[in-house]
Amino acid sequence: MKNITTVTRYSLVCVALILGGCASVDNIAPYRISDNSAVVALADEAYALASLEKYDQAKSKIERALRMEPKNAALWLELARINKFQGDYDDALNLALRAKSLTQEPRLEENIQLFIDELMVHDYSHSF
Numbered sequence: 567m568k569n570i571t572t573v574t575r576y577s578l579v580c581v582a583l584i585l586g587g588c589a590s591v592d593n594i595a596p597y598r599i600s601d602n603s604a605v606v607a608l609a610d611e612a613y614a615l616a617s618l619e620k621y622d623q624a625k626s627k628i629e630r631a632l633r634m635e636p637k638n639a640a641l642w643l644e645l646a647r648i649n650k651f652q653g654d655y656d657d658a659l660n661l662a663l664r665a666k667s668l669t670q671e672p673r674l675e676e677n678i679q680l681f682i683d684e685l686m687v688h689d690y691s692h693s694f
């Protein structure tokens with residue numbers, strides 16, 4: 567199940583970034599969200615809801631998972647992504663920076679930095 571979850575998450579991230587014109591598949595490294603099956607289930611539900619543009623419900627699932635694992639950098643990144651999809655770039659950046667401060671996994675840190683870079687480009691392009 568962990569491999570399927572990782573592949574699914576990787577696929578969703580790739581689709582979101584490519585459709586947004588912000589990355590290519592080569593720039594995204596897969597990572598594991600958690601070893602806790604309950605957290606993984608909540609994250610999977612959140613991805614499904616986000617894919618249906620039910621961002622408030624998706625955010626609720628990730629926040630619930632964060633109550634179980636408050637130091638989980640991957641969850642903070644997912645919450646940041648949902649905020650970005652909702653157009654809240656400032657909160658997305660703050661959440662991504664929190665994720666970056668918590669991570670010790672190189673692949674996840676790379677994904678977080680790509681996301682932060684994407685937010686910075688958006689911020690810069692809208693500052694004129």
